[in-house]
Amino acid sequence: MSYPPPSPHPYQPPQAPQPDQPTQERTERWSAVATVVSAVVAVLTFLVGFIGLPAAGVSSPTGGTATVTATVRETVTATETATAGGSSGTTEASPSVLDSVVRWAGPILVGSGSGFDLDTLPPEESTFTGPQDFQANVSDDGTQANFPYGQMAVVPRDQDPSYEDCVLLAKTQPQYPLISPGNSVCLITGEKRVAVVTVTAVHREAENVSMRVSIWEKPIE
Template sequence: MGFIGLPAAGVNSPAAKVETATATATVTNTVTATVPGPTEDSSTSASASTSPAVRWSGPLLISGDFNLDSVPPGGVLPTDGDIELSQISDGQEAVLRSDRANLAVVPQGESPDAARCAVLAQTQGQRLADLPVAAGGKLCLVTNEGRSALVTVTAVHPQAQNVSVDVRVWQKTD
């Protein structure tokens, strides 16, 4: 009978408190694992707070060259714009190019801020290259006057030979 009492005594023994301490340590480890999430959010908030203000943001219908430095962005004479619809390939992709700016494809799932767009344009951008972009695709560039811009293709219209885009142009940084 003493054997049957031992487990009951073990539940109320200091060993049971050690198990509780171990469970607390596990919770502490879980909290520690969660800490990097807010740190990333904090750095994102910090970069967002230091990011320049948005100069202009909205939808555009592009069928030729567009100057993204004007407010609102507007069509210009050929080869004077920051971005140009070169053609529509296979009815599914807008082929965009620039004679003045480096265009960089944004990695899928990324929503860059002004600084990240500038880095992408400077390090991975291409000038005078035709970049096919399907609906949902994004491009970063730095305009002729030095403003970061994000262009998101929202729809391709093969019959009309134009493309709908959402554009965000940030103020210049000094």
């Protein structure tokens, strides 16, 4: 039996076709770009979580917490300061501030021969047996108001007296005056409060007098 002569080339298994050189270079380039992008994203993520810098439109929770904490501390400090200042101002209020506090102000109508108690809130007409701070009558000619009772003094015309002015007038120039509409008197009440009483109209036929009263809260010493 005869055999065929041996082949001059040894047997080699078939191999997959290799990509051409341009395709391989593009693949390697995109792989490198993807690696760089991943590294940049990792760095940005680290910065956002560590120092609270906003990135890609996302606010950092750490940065938000720091801002809220600072605001709360500042608000508490301001509140404590205001409270302490308010307490100090209330206990150490100057006399001029207290002298300007008005207890009551408004119009009253006094019947001829009647009295008024200005220490009640609001002031009210009183009987002869009750407390009276002043009385008023319509004058005989019906043009003035007569004050026959009370510790009072006439206010100079066109003057707007202060608390101190009224105290000084009522103490140093007491009188029982006849007052025309538009004029005022300063008087001291039974509980040592100070008031300004201005006659606004005298009603002869009705036998009463319209007045405007302003009473300070602070009693005199």
